[in-house]
Amino acid sequence: MINTIEVIIRSGIFDSIHLIISYPRESCYMNNKIYTLNDKFLDELVRTIRLWDNEYGYDQMIDSEEFKVIVTTNEKEEIFHGKGIFPSNYQGFKRLLGEIHD
Amino acid sequence: MIDLYDKKLNCTETLRDKWPVLIDTFVDFYGEDRRKEIEEKFSKALPIAYLSIKDKKSYLSKIDAEISSNMFNAMLKNEVSNFTYKDLLGTCTLKNPKHSIIDRFDTFYNLHCLGAEGRKTLYKKEGLENIQIYIPAFTASEYDEMVETRELPSKYEKANTVLRNYLLDCSDISKADDTYKRAFKLISSFISKIDPNITLDNFDSYVQNNEIKTLIKYTQIFPALLTEYNEIMKKYKTIQEEVDLAAVNEEKYQTEYYYKLIESNRDLLKEEDLKLFDSVKGELKTHKLNKNITSVFGSGLDSSAGILSFSEENNEKLADSDASSWVKESITNERISYFKARGIDLGDKYEDYVNSPEAKTVWPSNERISNFQSMKDRLKSESNDAFYSSLPSYIETKKEVDALNLLGPTSGYETRIFKDAIGPTYVCPNIVKKDNGYELFSTVVINSGLNVEDGVVDHHIIHEFNHLFELHLNKVDDSACDILCGWDDLHLKMQRCENDENEENTRSHELFNEVINEIITQEIYTKMLEKDRHVFDTKEYAKARRLTSYDNYIFLVKDFYKEFKDDIIASRSDGRIDIIFDKVGKENFEDLNQLIKACGQNFSGFKYLHLINDLRNKKETENTKKFNDLIQKRDAILEKMQRYSLEHSIDNSKISK
Structure with a gap:
């Protein structure tokens, strides 16, 4: 069972998304605000990241976008990371995060 | 603020x-x-x-x-009245x-001024025009006769009920005053605030009321105001069109x-779902899909499709004893939804589906x-291409x-x-390739959309x-080049190869480099503000501190920077990292680098916030x-650097003697 999912996206030189989802309360804290999430969103989020590699590597740009997703369970902590190099469904992931709003 | 918004909307030119x-x-x-060096460096960038x-959209x-x-309030100012923008325009613009x-x-x-007869004439004029939208051949005499007799012209007697009722309705002048x-x-609640006794019947007697008089005057000025406004807004027409x-x-x-x-995959849907799909597929919204x-298909091209949960990659995860339970659970749940x-x-137990011959009939083949x-990848890419090729500003810069x-x-320059x-x-x-060899040429991409009030864009530019x-080009051949950016080593291949991805991070000083770059930026930007120089931000909002994610690391290098500035x-500016190695010792430099990485x-993400919280609350x-x-x-490390620097300078002075 997942305890938390943390997402950190650094867009160039500033933190653009800083999100933590705590289970089973299924609410999230994003950029200093609390939002409620539904099961559909959480299922889709997990489906989106479940086949991701742990490390996508680094590009050769300066201040390029970097993402880090940390999934914590009782057993372990898994980290997915990339800087300038992203999973093929990364835009879908960003679009999904964009659905979190008031 | 309009000047500032204008600058943002024309950001590249600005x-x-x-x-x-x-x-x-x-x-x-x-x-x-x-100066010459700076000019040359900057000229080699787009x-x-x-x-x-x-x-x-937001700036428009x-x-x-x-x-x-501005315009409306100027109009209000010219007349003596208590009306405000909010009273008369509300939330409209x-x-x-x-x-x-x-x-x-x-x-x-306007309707009031027409009088009863005038309103009838208007009603008739509009009635005929409305009919002619659907029946252009409908004549004015046919219409007049219909108004008189309240009967349809004989050739329309057999028309359907909707049309017959529409024709009769458009010619019923008893409705002229409706x-x-x-x-x-629609204005009664507003009018009653001026005087609760005003009604439709006695409105004429209030026309000389000061506030009603002012309102009437405003309505006379208003069309000219709108024309002037539209004239001003013409300069944003292209941008507005692109946004729309x-x-x-x-x-x-x-x-x-x-x-x-x-x-293209209709066979994956049940008959009743197909019917639903066929009934909504002409619509732009997908929310009606069940x-x-x-x-099976996901909720869009970006979303996860159930059929793909049967892929080899997913099979491998299910078979992998090291794969996390949340991964396996997500795959089996998605498959169960697909079967349903x-x-x-067959319920919510995945094993029941695996062992079911019935489930096997819909189990998708690898092919x-x-x-x-x-197909999904291709359509996604085609959809993206279609979208971006419709954005003039993207196309222009892309060229x-x-x-x-x-x-x-x-x-x-990326579409995302x-x-x-x-x-x-x-x-x-x-x-870029030049006659005499290769040259550095970079693109600098600046997001200028950040809030004006945040005052951060100029800082980011610096x-x-x-x-x-x-930036310094250290080595280049036909296949790759080595670039040094401050202390950050970049290795650029001329063409992207398949196996370029998942490469180890070779940029060992990247974070250290960024933190120092940020300190230098803050110094340069402070000077820029002292001279009251700005690109996008205003004096009022411009800030020089705590604006980037690198600020969190400055406490580690502040004294180092001060001491060896x-x-x-x-x-950094000469592209010679050996200068700082010689000054503080390579080993000490690398120790500080490791400390920043640690x-x-x-303390990335929430751990940093927890730390701040613990420090504030003086918790151990x-x-x-x-x-x-x-700390x-x-x-x-700093002490070691100072010692090294001192010993080194003593050694050097001995050598020079």
């Missing part, structure tokens, strides 16, 4: 126009003797400032609100004053190509899955970038920046331009222990 300001600012910091479509709306408010009090009063008063009455009703087009096109293409995916359809969508409901995946013939794996909620700001170093100034700057690993936690450890190590 940035390029401010070239001399940026050069002077860097000369102030690095010295007049380096600056691209951008706004996402969402930001463009701010401009509309401000111009509306001059872009669309429909439904505002002034617009409604205007409609009412519109007039409705118009009064993008709003329609993004959804249109996404839906259109998603429907293509379903259409769970069965989205369980295909009409096979089917692979074809589906390829400019393409004309540079950059040799690196990416130009740095137009869609992101908060787009990035970065430098993409690159190479941060990126200092990177530009510190001259050597740090010389080594800080990044220990695992976090504060790690933090104190970092101790930092101080110890």
Whole structure:
């Protein structure tokens, strides 16, 4: 069972998304605000990241976008990371995060 | 603020126009003797400032609100009255004053002035025009006769009921005053605040009332005001058109190509779901599709499709004993939803489906899955292409970038920046071929859409331009090049190869480099503010501190920078990392580098916020222990650096003697 999912996206030189989802309360804290999430969103989020590699590597740009997703369970902590190099469904992931709003 | 919004909407031009300001600012910091070098470095870059479509929309709306408010308030100021913008325009702007009090009063008063007979004439005129929209051959005499007799012309007696009723309705002049009455009703609550005794019947006797008189005057001035407003807003027409087009096109293409995916895989849907799909596929919105359809295809091209949960990669995860339980659970749940969508409901135990011959009948073959995946990828890419090729500003800059013939794996001008909620700001170093060999040429991409009140864009520009100034081409051949940016080593391949991905991070000083770059940026930017120089930000909001994610690390290098500033700057701007190695010792330098990396690993994301919280509350936690450890190590490293520097300078002085 997942305890938390943390997402950190650094867009160039500033933190653009800083999100933590705590289970089973299924609410999230994003950029200093609390939002409620539904099961559909959480299922889709997990489906989106479940086949991701742990490390996508680094590009050769300066201040390029970097993402880090940390999934914590009782057993372990898994980290997915990339800087300038992203999973093929990364835009879908960003679009999904964009659905979190008031 | 309009000037500022204008600058943002024309951001690339603004940035390029401010070239001399940026050069002077860097000369102030690095010295007049380096002016030529600064000019040359900056000339080898294409600056691209951008706004996402969402930001463009937001700035246009701010401009509309401000111009509306300025113009309308100026009109109010010229007349003595107690009316405010809010009273008369409410939440409307001059872009669309429909439904505002002034617009409604205007409609009412025009009808009022026409008098009963005039309203009948108007009703007849509009009645005939409305009929002629559907029946252009309908004549004025046919219409007059219908008004008189209240009977349909014989040739329309056999028309359907809807048309017959429409014709009769348009010619029923007893309804001529209905519109007039409705118009009064819409302003009645506002009018009653002026005087609760005003009614439709006695309105004439109030025409001389001061406030009603002023309102009437406003309605007379209002059309000219709207014309003037539209004239001013003409300069934003192209941007407005792009925003409007993008709003329609993004959804249109996404839906259109998603429907293509379903259409090409109709056999995956049950009959009743197919009927539903066929009934909604002409619509732009996908929300009417049911769970069965989205369980198989996902809720859009970006979303996860149930059929793909049967892919080889997913099979491997299920078979992998090291794979996490949340991964396996997600796969089996998605598959169960898929089976249910295909009409096979055996409950919520995955094993029951695996062992069921019935479930096997809808289990997709590897070939089917692979074809589906390829088709989805292709449609996604086609949808993206269709969207971006409809954005004039994207196309224009893309042409400019393409004309540079950059040799690196990416130009740095990426489509995603137009869609992101908060787009990035970065430098993409690159190479061009010249007659006498290769040359550095970079793109600098600046997100200028950030809030005016945050006052951060100029700071970000300085941060990126200092990177530009510190770029050095160290080695180049036909296949790759080595670039040094300050202390950050970049290795650029001329073409992207398949196995380029998942490469180890070879940029061992990247974070250290960024933190120092940020300190230098803050110094340069402070000087820029002292001289009251600005690109996008205003004096009022501009800030020089705590604006980037690198600020969190400054506490580790602040004293190091202060102590060895001259050597740090010389080594970075001359592209010679050996200068700082010689000054503080390579080993000590690398120790500080490791400390910054450790800080990044220990205090990224929420861990940093927890640390701040613990420090504020003076709690002793695992976090504060790690933090104190970092501080101790930092101080110890600095001491070693100072000692090294001292011994080294003594050695040097002995040598020189």
